Amino acid sequence: AESYGGKYAVTLGLSALKAIQDKKLKLIIGGIALGDSWISPEDFVVSWAPLLKYVSRIDDNGFAEAN
Structure with missing residues (x-):
């Protein structure tokens, strides 16, 4: 489990701004x-397949399976 430090830093930054x-x-x-923040797991996870395809770690089949 991650702490709320990442969320707090964003909130603090927005408040300061x-x-x-x-x-x-x-x-x-x-x-x-x-x-190493884990603020929004859903947003992180959906970005993995496009990144892996972009850096040639998965092919079109792997991309379709990952999404």
Whole structure:
């Protein structure tokens, strides 16, 4: 099981961005990096087959089976 750190970092980043845009926070932020996050398993899993096909790790048959 993963912690909620990844979800918290995204929420914190969005809150900071909103505060910056609303002129409530004076900050220059370039972005937020997440390492090894598992925020949305459904979104991650559906991206595997296209990636594997793109890097030639599966063929058309494997792609059809994976989707």
